[in-house]
Amino acid sequence: MSDHQAVSDPALQKQQRNLPPNPPGLLLLQFPEIQRQPIAYFSRLLHEYGDLVRLPILPGLTFFFAAHPDHAEHILSIHPDRYRKPDFFLKPMGLVQGQGLFSSEGEQWRKHRRLMQPAFHQKQLVDLHAVMLNCVQSLLAEWAEKPDGTAIDIAAEMTRLTLKIVSLALFSVDISDESNRLGQALRTALEYVYYRLTTPLALPIWIPTPQNLNFRQAKQNLDRIVLEIIQSRRQDPTPRCDLLSMLLAAQDEETVEGMSDRQLLDEVITLINAGHETTATALAWTWYLLGTHPNVMANLVDEVQTVLNGNDPTFEKLPQLQYTRRVLDESLRLCPPGLGLAPRAALEDDEIQGYFIPKGSIFNIAFYFISRHPDFWNNPEQFDPDRFLPEQVAQRPKFAYLPFGAGQHVCIGRNFALMEFTMILAAIAQRFHIELVPNQSIEIDPRFTLRPKYGIKVIVRKRQ
Numbered sequence: 001m002s003d004h005q006a007v008s009d010p011a012l013q014k015q016q017r018n019l020p021p022n023p024p025g026l027l028l029l030q031f032p033e034i035q036r037q038p039i040a041y042f043s044r045l046l047h048e049y050g051d052l053v054r055l056p057i058l059p060g061l062t063f064f065f066a067a068h069p070d071h072a073e074h075i076l077s078i079h080p081d082r083y084r085k086p087d088f089f090l091k092p093m094g095l096v097q098g099q100g101l102f103s104s105e106g107e108q109w110r111k112h113r114r115l116m117q118p119a120f121h122q123k124q125l126v127d128l129h130a131v132m133l134n135c136v137q138s139l140l141a142e143w144a145e146k147p148d149g150t151a152i153d154i155a156a157e158m159t160r161l162t163l164k165i166v167s168l169a170l171f172s173v174d175i176s177d178e179s180n181r182l183g184q185a186l187r188t189a190l191e192y193v194y195y196r197l198t199t200p201l202a203l204p205i206w207i208p209t210p211q212n213l214n215f216r217q218a219k220q221n222l223d224r225i226v227l228e229i230i231q232s233r234r235q236d237p238t239p240r241c242d243l244l245s246m247l248l249a250a251q252d253e254e255t256v257e258g259m260s261d262r263q264l265l266d267e268v269i270t271l272i273n274a275g276h277e278t279t280a281t282a283l284a285w286t287w288y289l290l291g292t293h294p295n296v297m298a299n300l301v302d303e304v305q306t307v308l309n310g311n312d313p314t315f316e317k318l319p320q321l322q323y324t325r326r327v328l329d330e331s332l333r334l335c336p337p338g339l340g341l342a343p344r345a346a347l348e349d350d351e352i353q354g355y356f357i358p359k360g361s362i363f364n365i366a367f368y369f370i371s372r373h374p375d376f377w378n379n380p381e382q383f384d385p386d387r388f389l390p391e392q393v394a395q396r397p398k399f400a401y402l403p404f405g406a407g408q409h410v411c412i413g414r415n416f417a418l419m420e421f422t423m424i425l426a427a428i429a430q431r432f433h434i435e436l437v438p439n440q441s442i443e444i445d446p447r448f449t450l451r452p453k454y455g456i457k458v459i460v461r462k463r464q
């Protein structure tokens with residue numbers, strides 16, 4: 001008997017009253033606290049009410065906070081057809097990314113995912129590796145010019161580096177410079193999306209408030225510059241070693257259709273956005289964790305020096321950097337760039353672990369908490385890369401660790417990010433000694449990607 005039959009079975013209908021526990025009151029009233037301190041707020045909630053908590057937002061609209069691997073598996077893998085990203089999320093995201101992969105659903109999403117997937121296959125990454133390596137090397141050359149012992153904000157440096165990598169890998173143009181118009185327009189537009197997602201009573205976008213006008217101007221600039229790049233590439237189809245070349249050439253197997261300029265525009269903006277902030281945040285926290293765990297840093301440096309022996313971290317060498325990879329996996333477990341996946345709304349009544357889930361319920365699949373669940377992780381707050389030794393991984397359920405999501409919407413850039421991440425860690429650790437500036441204020445900015453609010457200051461010294 002399927003779960004669906006079970007829910008419509010009259011004998012089990014009384015289960016419909018078996019709703020997950022909820023704290024008293026409407027979630028809307030808790031918004032200020034959630035915005036200020038989401039991690040503390042949700043930790044308390046999970047502690048008091050268990051792994052699945054029901055939070056009524058408004059009468060008729062309920063939010064579920066889900067923090068068990070089985071919840072993730074149910075929604076993402078067993079019954080993905082029963083859930084989709086809700087409009088209240090897709091619409092603000094679509095203001096900047098249009099109908100790109102991250103902000104679309106249904107047939108449009110499926111078609112684009114099929115068209116774009118080949119560009120992210122492992123074999124395509126070999127070519128992009130050279131682009132990434134050049135970017136890291138030019139950053140290291142800049143650092144080498146600084147007097148030894150200079151303090152830098154490594155979080156800001158990682159943002160600059162990953163934006164440069166993603167823009168060069170995508171369309172062979174560097175937009176990482178502060179003064180770059182495309183980069184500026186993107187930053188303004190994303191700030192505005194955050195504002196709309198977190199301000200339920202924001203005035204409609206057509207009202208000419210200074211904020212709305214500022215956004216509209218930024219989005220116009222963004223579209224114009226990216227469209228110019230796309231159109232000039234159509235006019236001069238000399239193959240280049242970047243993702244845009246592959247996207248321009250991509251054709252649907254059945255219809256033999258490619259993407260229009262507008263569709264490409266949405267996907268390019270989506271990839272710039274999804275492809276740099278996440279990686280930059282993850283790298284910044286990794287340097288922080290390494291700085292606070294000198295024994296792990298020493299093991300990593302040891303591996304990098306042994307495997308690379310003074311040479312570049314080439315594509316072929318990366319799989320040998322196994323400890324470095326475990327550091328990265330553990331860092332993404334403790335400090336993932338987000339609390340949870342994009343929200344999912346139930347398209348029909350459902351049942352999860354004996355609880356009734358009414359149609360329209362909104363889920364936050366909270367991977368931040370799933371990857372700290374004490375049933376699956378010993379001493380969850382402890383930074384221990386050896387949790388990712390193969391024999392330990394084999395003992396955990398697959399859905400206990402989801403930094404890249406799972407199921408049909410799993411991160412398309414996962415291999416790209418893992419290659420970039422490993423290479424950046426190795427290249428920097430090989431050439432520089434990194435040490436945290438003492439007594440600095442380290443805090444999580446709870447917006448979107450949980451980046452470090454005041455940056456992370458480190459002292460860099462060249463290795464002899």
Ligand code: HEM
Pocket residue numbers: 101102113166270271274275276278279282337341342343402403404405406408409410411412413414416417
């Ligand atoms: C450490 C780095 C990264 C992390 C942790 C990460 C995480 C994620 C997660 C969790 C999702 C799934 C969201 C959901 O189901 O709600 C996702 C989707 C996505 N990611 Fe990443 N990502 C990273 C890097 C990248 C990079 C480098 C790119 C592109 C160059 C990228 C492009 C995308 C896109 C386009 C989607 C939407 C996929 C779809 O819905 O079909 N990401 N990412």
